[in-house]
Amino acid sequence: MSKVLVIGCGGVANVAIRKCCQVSGVFTELCIASRTKAKCDVLAAELAGQTATKITTARVDADKVEELIALIQSYQPDLVMNIALPYQDLTIMEACLACGVNYMDTANYEPEDTTDPAWRAVYEKRCKEQGFSAYFDYSWQWAYRKRFEDAGLTALLGCGFDPGVTQAYCAWAKKHEFDTIDTIDILDCNGGDHGYAFATNFNPEVNLREVSAPGSYWEDGRWVEVPAMSIKREYDFDQVGRKEMYLLHHEEIESLAKNIPEARRIRFFMTFGQSYLDHMRCLEDVGMLSTVPVEFEGRQIVPIQFLKALLPDPASLGPRTHGKTNIGCIFTGKKDGKNKTWSIYNVCDHQECYREVKSQAISYTTGVPAMCGALMLLTGQWAAPGVRTVEEFDPDPFLEALDRYGLPRRVNRAPALVDG
Numbered sequence: 001m002s003k004v005l006v007i008g009c010g011g012v013a014n015v016a017i018r019k020c021c022q023v024s025g026v027f028t029e030l031c032i033a034s035r036t037k038a039k040c041d042v043l044a045a046e047l048a049g050q051t052a053t054k055i056t057t058a059r060v061d062a063d064k065v066e067e068l069i070a071l072i073q074s075y076q077p078d079l080v081m082n083i084a085l086p087y088q089d090l091t092i093m094e095a096c097l098a099c100g101v102n103y104m105d106t107a108n109y110e111p112e113d114t115t116d117p118a119w120r121a122v123y124e125k126r127c128k129e130q131g132f133s134a135y136f137d138y139s140w141q142w143a144y145r146k147r148f149e150d151a152g153l154t155a156l157l158g159c160g161f162d163p164g165v166t167q168a169y170c171a172w173a174k175k176h177e178f179d180t181i182d183t184i185d186i187l188d189c190n191g192g193d194h195g196y197a198f199a200t201n202f203n204p205e206v207n208l209r210e211v212s213a214p215g216s217y218w219e220d221g222r223w224v225e226v227p228a229m230s231i232k233r234e235y236d237f238d239q240v241g242r243k244e245m246y247l248l249h250h251e252e253i254e255s256l257a258k259n260i261p262e263a264r265r266i267r268f269f270m271t272f273g274q275s276y277l278d279h280m281r282c283l284e285d286v287g288m289l290s291t292v293p294v295e296f297e298g299r300q301i302v303p304i305q306f307l308k309a310l311l312p313d314p315a316s317l318g319p320r321t322h323g324k325t326n327i328g329c330i331f332t333g334k335k336d337g338k339n340k341t342w343s344i345y346n347v348c349d350h351q352e353c354y355r356e357v358k359s360q361a362i363s364y365t366t367g368v369p370a371m372c373g374a375l376m377l378l379t380g381q382w383a384a385p386g387v388r389t390v391e392e393f394d395p396d397p398f399l400e401a402l403d404r405y406g407l408p409r410r411v412n413r414a415p416a417l418v419d420g
């Protein structure tokens, strides 16, 4: 019996909410709150009569702590699921602390305005100290650790697929498969085709910022940063086939480097088609990926936000996307004194997702882990105050929940290695 406040009602939230409604014995009451209440009302009306979960809706601007506090105080939830954008992570964490409620999200904090001088001063110092220049990093949210611990509350960070399930795969490998882990390669393959020359599978602004940033990886106790898309490999993905993939900076590398300190190297690769890369390079060359406002006909416009308005809404890709995703990890290390290579991954079919929850597989593979993470917190299977990432918890009940609710794992005991 629990009450959950979901903030955001976009592509990922739609899946998470529909999945919560399939587990109404635990998610007895849900409040869907977002900037555009009309979207929450449409979803609530569609789900009414299909689920025993009691659904209400609300409007909230999650950039404003006082609005969040008022909503949380009036609804009194057991958990706040932040499935809005990474820009709102800190305001929602503040509100949860003020109200004494557990918190979770699916992506780590980054500011909407990367020109803000106060933020830039901290960012530039951090770039020099840490050795990577991505706009997003865990330091902002880890700074809340003591306050959550002292309040006896849990903040679960990054509980989507990657970050999220990939860290549970690492925790599983460490617990069950290896005595020591030497290398971790996280591979994210989307073999889906939506028929557009260019579209992003989740929020375009967040997605394009991520993939146009320099790549970086963890090796021998330090970050190695390389120009965007400069490290390319080919890999033969089960049920998808051979794909080209590129090394990116990704947030889970940062927490895994701390929580699996023996790992000598941790990298993240994502597949991209040539059309996507050509469009992205061209948009970058003309300045359309910039987050710095420009003046146009007397008003300030942020180029990447204008581009977002032109691109297809990721939520509209569901009916037209065919093919599969394959996301997982390859590990090398030692077991019982012997060298071992092992991989674990999930394969998800875009059209099957659409039939079940009216969404493509990218939102599905993020929304289902968000629901399963919430389930772990609400049922007390994951209980540890503080600000935590997925690999800090027992992977067993979480992976069992994923198997059951739509993202079953597969294991390959003799995978090919990324570098041959």
Ligand code: NDP
Pocket (backbone or CB within 6 Å): 007, 008, 009, 010, 011, 012, 013, 033, 034, 035, 036, 039, 060, 061, 062, 063, 083, 084, 085, 086, 088, 106, 107, 158, 159, 160, 161, 162, 163, 164, 201, 202, 203, 206, 314, 315, 362, 365, 366
């Ligand atoms: P969408 O853009 O589809 O949805 C975002 C939602 O947040 C919208 O409903 C939007 O409202 C709402 N929102 C934005 N700003 C505010 C605000 N100030 N106050 C209240 N609501 C607000 O994004 P996605 O669903 O694609 O992505 C959701 C999250 O999931 C993102 O953080 C993304 O980075 C993350 N993600 C994580 C992945 C993982 O594997 N871990 C993979 C993919 C995504 P409105 O309708 O008014 O715009």
